[in-house]
Amino acid sequence: MESGEPFPYAPSAPSAPSASARLLHGARRVLLENWTGASTVPSRGLYPHQWSWDSAFIAIGLRHLSAHRAQRELETLLAAQWGDGRIPHIVFNPAVPLDAYFPSPDFWRSSSAGAALGAPTAVETSGIVQPPVHALACLLVHLADPRASALRGFLARVYPRLAAWHRYLTEHRDLGGGGLVSVIHPWEPGMDNSPCWDAPLARVEPAPPDTFRRADLDHGAAADRPTDLDYGRYVRLAADYRDRGYRDGGAGSAFLVEDPGVNALLIASEHALADIATAVGADPAPHRSRARRLTTALVERLWDPAAGLFLCRDLRGGTHGGDGALIPELSAAGLLPLIVPDLPREIAAALIRTASGPHFGLGGPVRLVPSYDLLGRAFDPYRYWRGPAWFNVNWLMERGLRQHGAVARADALRSAALDSAVSSGFAEYVDPYTAEARGTRDFGWTAALALDLLVASGGVGTELVAAEREMAAEPE
Ligand code: 9WN
Numbered sequence: 001m002e003s004g005e006p007f008p009y010a011p012s013a014p015s016a017p018s019a020s021a022r023l024l025h026g027a028r029r030v031l032l033e034n035w036t037g038a039s040t041v042p043s044r045g046l047y048p049h050q051w052s053w054d055s056a057f058i059a060i061g062l063r064h065l066s067a068h069r070a071q072r073e074l075e076t077l078l079a080a081q082w083g084d085g086r087i088p089h090i091v092f093n094p095a096v097p098l099d100a101y102f103p104s105p106d107f108w109r110s111s112s113a114g115a116a117l118g119a120p121t122a123v124e125t126s127g128i129v130q131p132p133v134h135a136l137a138c139l140l141v142h143l144a145d146p147r148a149s150a151l152r153g154f155l156a157r158v159y160p161r162l163a164a165w166h167r168y169l170t171e172h173r174d175l176g177g178g179g180l181v182s183v184i185h186p187w188e189p190g191m192d193n194s195p196c197w198d199a200p201l202a203r204v205e206p207a208p209p210d211t212f213r214r215a216d217l218d219h220g221a222a223a224d225r226p227t228d229l230d231y232g233r234y235v236r237l238a239a240d241y242r243d244r245g246y247r248d249g250g251a252g253s254a255f256l257v258e259d260p261g262v263n264a265l266l267i268a269s270e271h272a273l274a275d276i277a278t279a280v281g282a283d284p285a286p287h288r289s290r291a292r293r294l295t296t297a298l299v300e301r302l303w304d305p306a307a308g309l310f311l312c313r314d315l316r317g318g319t320h321g322g323d324g325a326l327i328p329e330l331s332a333a334g335l336l337p338l339i340v341p342d343l344p345r346e347i348a349a350a351l352i353r354t355a356s357g358p359h360f361g362l363g364g365p366v367r368l369v370p371s372y373d374l375l376g377r378a379f380d381p382y383r384y385w386r387g388p389a390w391f392n393v394n395w396l397m398e399r400g401l402r403q404h405g406a407v408a409r410a411d412a413l414r415s416a417a418l419d420s421a422v423s424s425g426f427a428e429y430v431d432p433y434t435a436e437a438r439g440t441r442d443f444g445w446t447a448a449l450a451l452d453l454l455v456a457s458g459g460v461g462t463e464l465v466a467a468e469r470e471m472a473a474e475p476e
Contacts, residue, residue, distance in 0.1 A: 083118015
């Protein structure tokens with residue numbers, strides 16, 4: 001493992017201060033333009049509502065411009081929490097036309113189909129979930145201005161909701177019975193189109209193409225997006241879940257997977273929840289012990305020593321009545337456990353080796369960590385989650401590398417992420433080799449997480465203070 005002092009952001013051209021200023025101004029512009037008054041859209045065109053894990057990542061950057069606005073972002077999301085504790089993956093903006101995004105509120109019908117599980121009545125939401133980054137985001141937002149946060153009672157308000165969210169995941173979603181959270185739809189782990197889902201999805205009967213209309217192709221290039229066949233399967237799985245009243249368990253979903261990224265984020269968030277508990281005078285011990293249990297289960301069920309990373313477990317795969325089967329695909333989700341603080345040292349070291357080896361190329365041919373194996377059968381540098389690099393994944397990798405002592409690697413990744421965020425126009429994702437922009441531009445978490453990395457690098461000073469004032473002067 002490496003050691004050494006972090007160095008300030010030193011982009012290649014033309015000079016550090018102007019690159020930092022461009023980044024700061026650009027990120028602030030995106031965050032202002034995507035703000036709707038109570039939360040931030042990932043993208044004005046392609047994703048015109050509030051998304052769950054996007055909001056958590058966005059709040060992590062927004063806190064540097066306005067800690068109050070970042071709190072509001074998270075509390076708007078938490079206000080849409082269901083009675084059973086789930087945080088829905090989309091909170092719909094009623095002012096947006098129904099045909100602007102598919103599946104729209106009239107597909108999910110949360111307030112009626114989810115009524116028995118306590119879906120909110122004041123707002124329409126989806127019924128599935130996304131990775132639990134929220135407790136980590138709440139803690140980081142609090143730390144941006146602990147005094148103001150304490151005065152507003154921010155942590156005291158969010159703590160019970162976050163605790164209920166983690167209870168939902170651990171009590172209702174341990175569908176494999178091995179102590180890990182399972183996902184029931186490829187949209188739940190947030191890496192929708194990963195090649196890891198190809199085999200489990202192949203068992204799903206697609207919804208007929210004439211029963212729905214994709215809105216994503218109005219905004220994105222077809223070559224960057226999932227295929228129609230995959231969309232048919234996404235629709236089928238979501239409609240079946242809705243028609244089961246969004247109940248977990250029983251005969252359940254045709255798609256059932258334990259994902260290392262989702263579980264790693266839950267563990268990191270459970271540690272954050274322990275810190276939040278301490279701050280509000282509650283007992284942190286149950287959160288620490290749950291984090292430990294989850295870490296043990298993650299290693300037991302998903303670690304593959306031969307591959308040198310974590311794999312997904314297909315609970316519907318393997319022999320009937322068994323424990324499912326590991327999916328032999330290397331994806332960035334399998335590296336994300338690097339963010340788990342008390343990961344066994346030898347596993348952390350192996351993950352860093354794998355990230356830096358031929359399959360992910362960190363410190364070698366790539367600019368950023370790809371979403372999928374560079375040597376994999378399905379690698380495609382352009383298509384959604386099948387190779388391109390995402391900024392949230394790279395932000396998590398930077399944090400994990402730093403946490404486990406690979407400081408020089410983390411510094412280099414931070415510089416590359418900052419350069420790529422600006423040069424790509426804050427793209428949704430980029431070609432991992434060239435950082436050429438793909439997907440939509442002015443993407444919320446790209447701007448927010450670049451801003452967070454810039455602040456962590458010490459690359460901004462008085463400019464940021466000025467920008468902060470300007471932001472704070474606007475109506476919240
Ligand atoms: C479905 C909003 C979301 C992200 C996901 C990303 C994409 C949606 C879509 O956009 O998913 O949830 O329509 O493709 O895969 O990670 O949260 O940015």
